Amino acid sequence: xxxxxxxxxxIFYFIAPTYSQKNSSIIISGVxxxxxxxxxxxxxxxxxxxxxxxxxxxKNGLFSLQIKKGEVVLVVSHVGYEPSLFRFKALRDTSxxxxxxxxxxxxxxxxxxxxxxxxxxxxxxIDAINAKEVLSxxxxxxxxxxxxxxxxxxxxxxxxITQPVIRGxxxxxxxxxxxxxxxxxxxxxxxxxxxxxxxxxxxIEVIKGPSSLLYGSDAMGGxxxxxxxxxxxxxxVIGNVVMKxxxxxxxxxxxxxxxxxxxxxxxxxxxxxxxxxxYYDATGRRVFNTCFSSDxxxxxxGYIGAINNFSMFFRQLRPKLGLYVPDFDTTNIxxxxxxxxxxxxxxxxxxxxxxxxKLENSEINVxxxxxxxxxxxxxxxxxxxxxxxxxxFSDINYVxxxxxxxxxTSGIQGLHKVDVNNNAPKKIIPNATVQSGSAYSIARxxxxxxxxxxxGTRLDIRSLRNDETGVQKDYNWVTWxxxxxxxxxxxxxxxxxxxxxxxxxxxxELYQNGLHGDRYEIGDPTLKPQKNIEYDxxxxxxxxxxxxxxxxxxxxxxxxxxxxxxxxxxPCYYYAQTDAYLYGGELSAYFRPxxxxxxxxxxxxVKGEKQNGxxxxxxxxxxxxxxIKYKIHKIGNFEYLFAELDPxxxxxxxxxxxxxxxxxxxxxxxxxxxxxILMGEYRITTGVNFQNxxxxxxxxxxxxxxxxxxxxxxxxxxxxxxFRF
Numbered sequence: 101x102x103x104x105x106x107x108x109x110x111i112f113y114f115i116a117p118t119y120s121q122k123n124s125s126i127i128i129s130g131v132x133x134x135x136x137x138x139x140x141x142x143x144x145x146x147x148x149x150x151x152x153x154x155x156x157x158x159k160n161g162l163f164s165l166q167i168k169k170g171e172v173v174l175v176v177s178h179v180g181y182e183p184s185l186f187r188f189k190a191l192r193d194t195s196x197x198x199x200x201x202x203x204x205x206x207x208x209x210x211x212x213x214x215x216x217x218x219x220x221x222x223x224x225x226i227d228a229i230n231a232k233e234v235l236s237x238x239x240x241x242x243x244x245x246x247x248x249x250x251x252x253x254x255x256x257x258x259x260x261i262t263q264p265v266i267r268g269x270x271x272x273x274x275x276x277x278x279x280x281x282x283x284x285x286x287x288x289x290x291x292x293x294x295x296x297x298x299x300x301x302x303x304i305e306v307i308k309g310p311s312s313l314l315y316g317s318d319a320m321g322g323x324x325x326x327x328x329x330x331x332x333x334x335x336x337v338i339g340n341v342v343m344k345x346x347x348x349x350x351x352x353x354x355x356x357x358x359x360x361x362x363x364x365x366x367x368x369x370x371x372x373x374x375x376x377x378x379y380y381d382a383t384g385r386r387v388f389n390t391c392f393s394s395d396x397x398x399x400x401x402g403y404i405g406a407i408n409n410f411s412m413f414f415r416q417l418r419p420k421l422g423l424y425v426p427d428f429d430t431t432n433i434x435x436x437x438x439x440x441x442x443x444x445x446x447x448x449x450x451x452x453x454x455x456x457x458k459l460e461n462s463e464i465n466v467x468x469x470x471x472x473x474x475x476x477x478x479x480x481x482x483x484x485x486x487x488x489x490x491x492x493f494s495d496i497n498y499v500x501x502x503x504x505x506x507x508x509t510s511g512i513q514g515l516h517k518v519d520v521n522n523n524a525p526k527k528i529i530p531n532a533t534v535q536s537g538s539a540y541s542i543a544r545x546x547x548x549x550x551x552x553x554x555x556g557t558r559l560d561i562r563s564l565r566n567d568e569t570g571v572q573k574d575y576n577w578v579t580w581x582x583x584x585x586x587x588x589x590x591x592x593x594x595x596x597x598x599x600x601x602x603x604x605x606x607x608x609e610l611y612q613n614g615l616h617g618d619r620y621e622i623g624d625p626t627l628k629p630q631k632n633i634e635y636d637x638x639x640x641x642x643x644x645x646x647x648x649x650x651x652x653x654x655x656x657x658x659x660x661x662x663x664x665x666x667x668x669x670x671p672c673y674y675y676a677q678t679d680a681y682l683y684g685g686e687l688s689a690y691f692r693p694x695x696x697x698x699x700x701x702x703x704x705x706v707k708g709e710k711q712n713g714x715x716x717x718x719x720x721x722x723x724x725x726x727x728i729k730y731k732i733h734k735i736g737n738f739e740y741l742f743a744e745l746d747p748x749x750x751x752x753x754x755x756x757x758x759x760x761x762x763x764x765x766x767x768x769x770x771x772x773x774x775x776x777i778l779m780g781e782y783r784i785t786t787g788v789n790f791q792n793x794x795x796x797x798x799x800x801x802x803x804x805x806x807x808x809x810x811x812x813x814x815x816x817x818x819x820x821x822x823f824r825f
Contacts, residue, residue: 125406129164130196132157132176141200144178147330154332168406170460171501176200187504213280213305213314213325223554223583223597224311225638225651229304235342235820236774236787240351240376242298246324249306250686250702251651253720255290255802259349259379259813260392260421262293265802266308267653268682268706268719269321272606272661273630275311277325279413281452281469282315284491284517289608290804295417295448295473297396299355300370302330309634309653310601312579313558316513316538320601320632320657328413332359332366332404340824342372348816349391351376364405371397378422382797382814387805388429389422389442406458413452420445426808428480445476461502465511467495476524486524492516505546509556513538519607528614530569532607536562555582562604566611573610575629577602583636595638595651602631609661609675620672621663627677632657645692652685660710662717665759679711682719690727698729707755715755720802721763722751739776739783746770753801761806766798783824791816 132144140161147154148167155163172190177183181200188194213226227249234245243262246252253265263270276283276294286292304326311319339358346352355372374394378386395418402411421444428442449472457464470492477485497511517534521527542556557580565572583597605627612623638651660680663673684707690700702725708716731742748770753763774787795815799806806812 125166125168126190127164127193128167128172128174128190128196129162129194130198132161132163132178132198132200134181135199135201141178141181144176144200147175147177148172154330155334166406168458168460170458171504173504189503212303212327212329213307213323223552223585223595223636224581224599225308225595225636227306227308229306231302232785234298234301234304235344235785235822236772236789240344240346240349240353240374240818242296242301242304242326243293245298246304246306250688250704250725251308251684251706252306253723253800253802255718255804256800257291257804258387258390258392258422258424259351259376260293260390260419261291261423263287263290264294264324265718265720266306266322266324267655267684268708268716269655270718272318272603272609273321275315275319275323277315277323278415278450279328279452279454280325280495281450281467281493283450284471284489284493285448285473286475286487286489291423291444292475293419293421295419295446296326297372297374297394297417297419298353299372299396300328300357300368300398301326303327308651309597309636309655310579310581310599310632312560312601312603313540313542313556313581313599316515316536316558316560317562318603320603320630328370328398328400332361332368332402334361335363336361338825340822342820342822344818344820346376346816346818348813349376349379355396364403366400366402366404368400368402369398371395379813381811382792382795383811384814385810387424387810389424389439390805391422391439392420393439394419408458409456411452411454413450413454415448415450417448417450418446424805424808424810439478441478441480443478445478447474448472462498462500465495465497465499467493469493483524484526485528486522487528488518488520488522490518490520507544508541509543510541511539513540526614528612529608530611531567532611533565533567534562534607536560550587552585553583556580560602564604564607564610566607571625573604575604577629577631591641591643593638593640595636595640597636598633599636600631600633602629604629605661612675620668622666622672622674624675624677627661627675628659630657630659630661630677647688647690649688650685651687653683655682657681660716662710664757680709680716682706682708682716696730696732698727698731701726715757717757717760718802719753719756721753721765721800724749724751737778739778741775742773744772744774746772750798750800756801761799761801763801764798766796768796768798769793781825785820785822785824787820789818789820791818 132141134141142157142159144157146163155165157163169191172188174186176198178200229245241259241262243254243264246264247254251267254262255265255270256262266274271287283295285295287294307323309322311323315323337360342355344353353374357370359368377391378388379390380386398415400411400413420439422439423442425442452469455466473489475487476483494514497509500508515536519532521531538558538560540558544554546552559578561576563572563574579600579602581599586594609627610623610625612621632655634653634655636653640649657680659677661677664676666672666674684705686704688702690698692698705722706719708719726747729744731740733740748768750766752765756762771790771793777784792815797811799811803812
């Protein structure tokens with residue numbers, strides 16, 4: 101299998117570019133101006149879709165790109181303006197005049213995960229979070245930035261260990277990706293976070309709802325794609341340095357991002373370190389052993405031509421995450437940044453080779469990746485657990501476009517994963533091998549400028565083998581999706597989608613039988629694949645001074661896999677299955693009463709029940725978030741200044757399963773100040789955020805430390821500074 105993939109890759113890389121060289125390249129140039137004032141906009145990003153190649157407008161708003169003839173998609177973005185997507189067929193040198201509208205609300209983000217498109221073209225709900233929002237996040241964990249999206253919450257065991265919840269589903273029901281490549285680690289437990297950090301991240305995209313059509317098994321609840329790719333200007337040297345500090349836990353973080361390009365080649369590097377001591381809850385009580393640290397470095401080397409775009413990405417992430425253990429609660433232990441015992445020592449290495457070959461009306465994409473993940477548990481008695489996971493992943497697809505009205509994508513994916521226990525004395529799961537292969541086809545059709553139809557189907561074949569017993573489980577499944585967006589008038593969008601998803605039982609769910617953390621967990625080898633059908637409907641209305649976005653869903657899950665408490669010498673849990681359903685939605689409403697003032701709120705609600713009427717685990721409380729933002733643009737060297745007040749109210753939630761705490765209502769107040777300063781070619785972004793400004797004593801019911809009597813963190817101030825050169 102590996103040799104076949106390598107052979108295909110070499111064909112694409114060497115033969116396809118040679119074939120397509122028959123067509124000469126052309127120049128796309130133009131000027132970008134403010135639509136209201138007519139003034140040229142310098143510093144505007146011009147990105148060619150399907151490539152890292154781009155340009156930045158000069159002081160006169162001018163840009164120029166060398167591209168290949170054929171269908172072209174340009175993405176144009178500038179801070180404070182609505183991003184734009186331009187599709188056209190370029191057969192000769194072309195000059196463009198682009199006018200950009202000042203951005204009042206975030207209504208038309210450009211999306212990468214479902215193919216380069218605008219949010220208005222996607223029948224599934226996808227929200228985007230840019231690098232600046234990640235930088236200004238009020239917590240010291242990148243997953244906290246994701247919770248700014250309505251319908252997304254976190255299960256947490258302190259600030260360092262978190263797992264996202266999308267519309268009531270978490271863990272193995274969500275796929276997390278970097279640049280479209282799925283991350284594989286031991287995420288079957290709430291004690292095991294997904295292996296990702298903020299350094300080098302340019303954008304985060306959150307897909308709500310079944311995403312099995314794109315990513316296969318495990319994407320029943322949705323997906324989160326962390327994107328590092330950004331445009332590379334020809335013959336430039338750019339970079340930035342970031343520093344952040346947090347008062348609660350005395351945390352700090354510092355990192356860098358650096359890019360150099362010469363002719364058609366570029367090299368990027370990013371990395372950083374992060375340290376945090378034990379945090380204090382709102383009563384002033386220290387939560388022992390919630391300290392954590394993380395070191396990361398990544399490098400990308402690439403070639404960008406008019407036809408071919410090749411890159412190699414490598415990342416190493418080394419977090420150490422403290423684990424609160426009641427029997428070892430000793431707050432007198434000094435050395436708050438140092439782990440003495442009971443911590444996870446993790447190493448994750450990821451390599452991605454990707455190649456994109458641009459033909460006249462189509463393109464060929466190849467992604468090959470290798471991930472090596474090691475998890476060690478350090479206890480008071482040495483290293484009782486030491487596990488390796490090695491994963492090979494491939495994705496090869498062909499995209500055909502015609503007149504920018506039709507886009508057809510067909511491809512194949514493969515995965516080979518091996519779990520191995522090293523010489524440590526305890527085994528949580530047996531040595532095992534997972535193999536899967538899939539074929540998929542997706543279509544997007546633009547009809548009469550008002551309708552966009554999209555849909556597709558996918559076949560997955562997967563096998564899981566217990567290498568210690570030789571028992572093998574074989575599964576195959578077909579998933580599908582069909583959706584529609586309709587623009588009856590310019591400022592109204594209707595969105596509808598129905599999609600199916602599936603996931604196979606994971607190795608722990610089948611074969612786990614032993615002590616995991618402070619409880620005993622027992623798998624069930626007879627578990628069947630989990631599957632679902634979700635119905636989504638949305639309405640989006642926006643004008644010059646207001647917008648409303650409403651989304652609702654109904655998720656019918658068959659053979660839902662869950663843990664339930666049982667009886668044995670220690671607290672023990674068993675894996676079981678039942679049919680279940682989830683329903684709810686999100687509502688966002690914003691308006692601009694004054695020129696520099698934005699006011700708005702979001703509300704999210706989800707309810708989950710089993711077939712017998714019992715409640716599903718880890719369902720978040722309904723939450724109402726507000727925003728009052730005052731923002732001024734262009735004052736001397738200040739690109740903007742803003743002040744923002746963010747109240748949050750969580751409603752009571754008493755419909756919870758056995759063993760989980762009732763969610764009591766609470767009110768939080770968060771506050772932000774920030775600015776962007778231009779100094780010639782340099783840019784300084786700085787600000788301060790206050791979380792839980794009133795030091796409210798509360799707990800979120802998704803915090804697993806609440807079971808031990810700990811509240812959520814008290815007041816926390818985050819100061820950040822980014823210097824771009």
